[in-house]
Amino acid sequence: MTRSRWTDLARRPALAALYFLVLTPIGLCVRRIRDPLRRSWHACATTYWDHP
Amino acid sequence: MPELILGISAYYHDSAAAVVADGVPLAAAQEERFSRRRHDPRFPAGAVDYCLRAAGAKLGDIAAVAFYEDSALKFRRALATWLATAPRGFPAFHDAFPQWLAWKRNATGEVRRNLRARAGDGGALPPVVSGRHHASHAASAFYPSPYESAAVLCVDGVGEWATTSMWHGRGTRLSALGELRFPHSLGLLYSAFTYFCGFKVDSGEYKLMGLAPYGKPRYAQLIRERLIDIKPDGSFRLDLRHFSYVYGRVMTGRGFEELFDGPRREPEGPLTEREFDLAASVQQVTEEVMLRLARTVCERTGERRLCLAGGVALNCVANGRIVAEGLCDEVWVQPAAGDAGGALGAALAESHRRGAPRAHVGRRTDAMSGALLGPAYAAEEIAGFLDRHGVPYTRLSGDRLARRVAAEIAAGRIVGWFQGRMEFGPRALGARSILADPRDPGMQSTLNLRIKFRESFRPFAPAVLSEDAARWFDLRQESPYMLLTAQVAAEQCRDGDGDGDGDGADAGAGDDLTGLGLLRVRRSTIPAVTHVDRSSRVQTVGPHDNPPFRRLLTAFRDLTGCPLLVNTSFNVRGEPIVNTPQEAYTCFMRTGIDLLVLGDFLLEKQDQPPWRDKEDDWRDAIPMD
Ligand SMILES: [Fe+2]
Numbered sequence: 171m172t173r174s175r176w177t178d179l180a181r182r183p184a185l186a187a188l189y190f191l192v193l194t195p196i197g198l199c200v201r202r203i204r205d206p207l208r209r210s211w212h213a214c215a216t217t218y219w220d221h222p
Numbered sequence: 223m224p225e226l227i228l229g230i231s232a233y234y235h236d237s238a239a240a241v242v243a244d245g246v247p248l249a250a251a252q253e254e255r256f257s258r259r260r261h262d263p264r265f266p267a268g269a270v271d272y273c274l275r276a277a278g279a280k281l282g283d284i285a286a287v288a289f290y291e292d293s294a295l296k297f298r299r300a301l302a303t304w305l306a307t308a309p310r311g312f313p314a315f316h317d318a319f320p321q322w323l324a325w326k327r328n329a330t331g332e333v334r335r336n337l338r339a340r341a342g343d344g345g346a347l348p349p350v351v352s353g354r355h356h357a358s359h360a361a362s363a364f365y366p367s368p369y370e371s372a373a374v375l376c377v378d379g380v381g382e383w384a385t386t387s388m389w390h391g392r393g394t395r396l397s398a399l400g401e402l403r404f405p406h407s408l409g410l411l412y413s414a415f416t417y418f419c420g421f422k423v424d425s426g427e428y429k430l431m432g433l434a435p436y437g438k439p440r441y442a443q444l445i446r447e448r449l450i451d452i453k454p455d456g457s458f459r460l461d462l463r464h465f466s467y468v469y470g471r472v473m474t475g476r477g478f479e480e481l482f483d484g485p486r487r488e489p490e491g492p493l494t495e496r497e498f499d500l501a502a503s504v505q506q507v508t509e510e511v512m513l514r515l516a517r518t519v520c521e522r523t524g525e526r527r528l529c530l531a532g533g534v535a536l537n538c539v540a541n542g543r544i545v546a547e548g549l550c551d552e553v554w555v556q557p558a559a560g561d562a563g564g565a566l567g568a569a570l571a572e573s574h575r576r577g578a579p580r581a582h583v584g585r586r587t588d589a590m591s592g593a594l595l596g597p598a599y600a601a602e603e604i605a606g607f608l609d610r611h612g613v614p615y616t617r618l619s620g621d622r623l624a625r626r627v628a629a630e631i632a633a634g635r636i637v638g639w640f641q642g643r644m645e646f647g648p649r650a651l652g653a654r655s656i657l658a659d660p661r662d663p664g665m666q667s668t669l670n671l672r673i674k675f676r677e678s679f680r681p682f683a684p685a686v687l688s689e690d691a692a693r694w695f696d697l698r699q700e701s702p703y704m705l706l707t708a709q710v711a712a713e714q715c716r717d718g719d720g721d722g723d724g725d726g727a728d729a730g731a732g733d734d735l736t737g738l739g740l741l742r743v744r745r746s747t748i749p750a751v752t753h754v755d756r757s758s759r760v761q762t763v764g765p766h767d768n769p770p771f772r773r774l775l776t777a778f779r780d781l782t783g784c785p786l787l788v789n790t791s792f793n794v795r796g797e798p799i800v801n802t803p804q805e806a807y808t809c810f811m812r813t814g815i816d817l818l819v820l821g822d823f824l825l826e827k828q829d830q831p832p833w834r835d836k837e838d839d840w841r842d843a844i845p846m847d
Pocket of ligand 1: 378532560561
């Protein structure tokens with residue numbers, strides 16, 4: 171697919187707006203409740219297996 | 223008419239197609255072999271066309287097309303990752319989001335669009351269904367295996383969410399028992415070290431594995447303490463503060479540099495003690511996790527047979543440890559264990575879901591036909607190509623050809639061996655192979671530098687007659703797909719005096735050598751296939767496997783007493799394995815291969831007309847792997 175130069179120029183600000191004005195605030199709120207990636211280690215846990 | 227299912231894996235890495243008829247694999251191939259672009263991730267148009275040709279079918283004859291993963295779920299994982307890493311992850315978001323939005327989250331739609339283009343306007347299009355990435359891996363591991371029931375373990379980088387999964391296979395049923403999820407991934411841990419050591423992710427992992435025996439695992443404890451928390455049952459989590467792959471464009475960043483003594487090695491830069499030790503360390507940790515996972519899945523299922531798939535199952539050293547430790551009675555590894563094999567797995571899963579039996583189990587063989595599921599070229603086609611280009615050849619067949627080629631190899635010549643159907647998966651197994659004498663102490667460096675144009679440290683693997691394997695290797699089971707490493711048998715080992723003359727003058731010499739200096743030590747009667755730790759990645763060739771290749775091995779044994787040959791893939795570094803006679807001839811003429819065998823046709827280098835490449839240096843045109 172070919173894109174015009176204008177599409178390219180408009181793309182970065184549009185993506186930045188979406189990322190910083192929408193995704194970032196949602197992400198910060200979500201992380202206050204729980205980490206979507208469950209990154210923490212649990213020394214006391216015997217397993218990390220999840221049920222499929 | 224049997225029910226045909228077409229399987230497709232694409233849009234990430236190493237796309238492929240496979241076709242199965244009532245649960246029996248008929249054909250399978252990676253797209254890279256047709257497009258000549260290594261690990262080609264695009265829609266596998268060439269592979270699909272080939273599979274349909276091999277099945278004698280048109281798209282309209284296919285009952286269903288099975289795509290190997292769920293792209294919508296994968297998109298949700300990408301979304302969760304962006305939310306979890308904002309605002310750090312903008313560069314990765316910027317690169318990936320437009321593609322996800324445009325087409326990637328609907329990969330089956332993209333498959334349908336590509337198939338529609340192939341079918342033409344009037345052609346009927348079969349339904350396209352999608353499975354789950356790890357379900358496809360599990361299906362590729364269990365369904366073609368020779369076992370009625372087995373434990374199944376899949377370990378890779380990442381699919382949708384799962385990065386590790388365990389299953390119980392019984393008959394035509396596969397039950398999921400548990401999974402570990404992104405970003406906690408053994409495959410990505412290994413890839414992070416691959417990247418940090420200056421190799422390419424998704425293809426340099428073999429190199430890291432080959433490098434490991436040169437080093438000492440002095441970072442292993444640090445990895446266990448700081449990078450990965452491993453539970454006794456093999457489940458684990460990574461400490462993502464040290465990795466960049468979750469939010470960035472690269473695998474590792476400053477965290478790795480602080481832990482591992484400085485910046486990443488530059489690609490193609492000199493290899494130092496640090497890279498050897500990093501490779502040894504991550505390999506040791508990987509083996510430790512794989513052993514625990516294997517023990518857990520066997521205990522949970524009560525099975526003594528284990529099937530493996532996923533990119534990490536290509537780590538033949540870890541597989542060899544599972545066998546050597548006796549965690550189970552037998553291990554079967556899908557030869558296309560990486561994502562290409564997902565095409566076959568998805569097709570098999572759909573076929574068995576529709577009621578196809580696993581007929582091969584009663585015969586106690588696997589259903590992979592020795593992984594020889596790719597295109598073959600008839601004698602007339604080969605002769606046509608040779609005659610068209612005025613290529614001189616001799617035609618020999620059967621035992622005469624085998625005896626002649628065996629004699630040439632015993633005289634130190636290197637042979638390009640092109641026979642029958644091409645292999646499915648990353649290993650050459652005697653259909654598209656370069657063969658040489660394993661007893662020659664100089665052969666490893668000759669092959670690396672003069673034929674493959676690749677790094678001198680990389681080891682070569684042997685193909686051995688299965689009935690003789692036990693006398694040459696400590697191998698407890700068959701290894702038809704070159705996916706198990708074993709130690710060279712003690713009776714073949716030497717102390718090694720470094721001069722390669724085998725006089726054993728200063729037995730024990732080599733103990734003080736480190737790094738690539740270890741390469742100079744002759745460790746066994748088969749030095750070209752003995753790695754510095756006396757291990758070897760073995761392919762066993764049984765009585766019913768690949769008849770021309772077996773004849774050659776038998777002829778070599780009859781002539782020399784040695785029932786094995788160096789068997790490496792027919793390509794040069796960075797290039798896909800050859801598929802057609804034309805590609806084999808080009809590789810033969812460009813490299814130091816002395817003799818080319820195309821079916822029954824034998825070509826000698828000195829008889830060939832002078833070769834001129836269109837490009838001044840054709841190697842510049844091949845991207846580094
Ligand atoms: Fe995978």
